[in-house]
Amino acid sequence: MREELLKSFVDMDEQEAVRIARELVESDGGAVAVLETCKEAMEEVGRLFEAGEYFLSELIAAGDMFNQIMEFTLPKLQGDEVASIGTMVLGTVQGDVHNIGKDIFKVMAEASGINVIDIGIDVPHEKFVEAIKEHKPELVGMCCLITLGVDSMKRTIEVIKEAGLRDDIKIIIGGGRVSQAVMEHVGADAWADDAARGVRLSKELLGKE
Amino acid sequence: MVSPEMQKLAQERAARMQAAIELKEPDRVPFTGLGGDIVAAYAGITAYEFEFDFEKNRQAAIKWLKDFPADSPVGGIGGLDNLAMSVAFVDFPDLANQFFMVNGPMNDVLNMKFARFPGRQLDEYSSRQFIGGKNMEPEEYDELIADPVKFSYEKILPRIAGNLADLGSPTSLATMARLGMVKAQQAAEMRKTGAALAELGYPTGGGSTFAFAPLDYIGDHLRDLPNLVLDIRRYPDKVKAAAEAILEVLVKWTLQGKAAGAVQAGFPLHLNEYLSPKLYREFYWPTLKEYILRLREEGMRSRLFCEGWHDAHLDTFLELPAGWGIAAFEKTDVRKAKKVLAGHTCISGGIDVGVVISGTPAEIDEYIKRLLGDMMPGGGFILGPNVGNLPRNTPIENVAAVYEAVEKYGKY
Incomplete structure (x- = not known):
């Protein structure tokens, strides 16, 4: 069966x-x-x-x-x-109110055993910091659909650094406009422009593949 | 009064575009230019001011175009696709197109649920955004199929327009009256912007109107994209019948734009990258293809903006007659598209905005040089960004590097 x-x-x-x-x-x-x-x-x-x-x-x-x-x-x-292989705080960055890509990724990540804390869309930089402090995730996932999101991801990662939390987490960025160049520009650890790649790389960042 | 020099420049720019569309080599590669949120930032104004204040918008566009001239202009107040309202009023050719793009001031009157504007629902530096939404249940497909216009007016409009929720009420009548006043003011402003662009040597007339793949109407405005892809599996016959019914209405609407002077119809494709070639060919392409062919019979050419990845569907273009129009790409590599479509379809795009945002001027120079080296030979290519919006913080020296490289390497 x-x-x-x-x-x-x-x-x-x-x-x-x-x-x-x-x-x-x-x-x-x-x-x-x-x-x-x-x-x-x-x-x-x-x-x-x-x-x-x-x-x-x-x-x-x-x-x-x-x-x-x-x-x-x-x-x-x-x-x-229901064993989890790790925790991820996930949100669409400030200024961007799109959710389709985030939601597709979320269910695939959950199916792979990642405990996903979804903090929503248009998430202020500080809210990422608060969620990291509260949930102590291994991973942070940031999504954007529009190009404005690139600036916003960069700023969010700076704020996480200023809070002294950057070394505790791995950051993966996802969405239609991200690329290797954008990843380097914003200072993330991995990038994916589709959910399947995003889940595969998230597992790699967790040391599970 | 437009100077003879600027009239000549406008003719050259139009001829350059036209040659590429006809799959020839122009004097230089036609370049659509960069734009988006950066235009407002360059003028030192907020996105809110750019979207709501016509005078500031016009001055920002002029400043940008003086420093960064291209073959087609930026300018005018942009909006979000409001197709359900055009469908609802398609029997009123003087109005249907007027409602298609809902801009900030129009949205203040209508209060559309899918729309987010800077300085209103978003902070004043944000880009305007379309968020879609589910406005129809699967049980309603039969009603949609029977009469898409009536369905849009009676069912969808009240669900998506906050101030038309109760059709026939004093609030709804006042809303339509106010919308008419706003549109009249905006028409006068648009004429001023048009005149300012003519003085900068940009072509007037021979413009573009809009068109929509029938399934994108269902995905963007009725069911939302995730629900539509589930419907395709669950109610395949209904989805097909709905696409055919909607096609008739949309062709009628686009031809109203032709009657107002447009020679080109722009299709923004949304569902394309969601579908496998099998589903694309079975559900999406048949009505889209017929749409393009019917416009062609009426003397209009089409421009398809293929959002996301379009690699799996490139060969479908070959079912259209050579010279049918323009295929613009977002993520699909234009070199790959050229291999399939050279001598058949004019290709547009090529500049990854990610590179403009995050590269150095030297990297950008090299990037444009290689891109043009690959894409210019043989003609039929229009250079442009892969998406229309450069964010506010894009380094201006990177923007300048793009224009300098186009100047340097863009001559045939």
């Missing part, structure tokens, strides 16, 4: 994947099996995206399936069965 779930999920057969997951989750140890299989499926979808076989619509559909299935799976899991 795990095989069937994996296949229907990766093939984007939403109805079938949800049906199998519902059935499997009721069996003994089924919830853990569903969680692990769906994580594996999300990883495969990410791999197919990076290989150019899947596109953003498949990432969105996969994220939606993952969320649908987790809604009835997570309540059946014990706390220690």
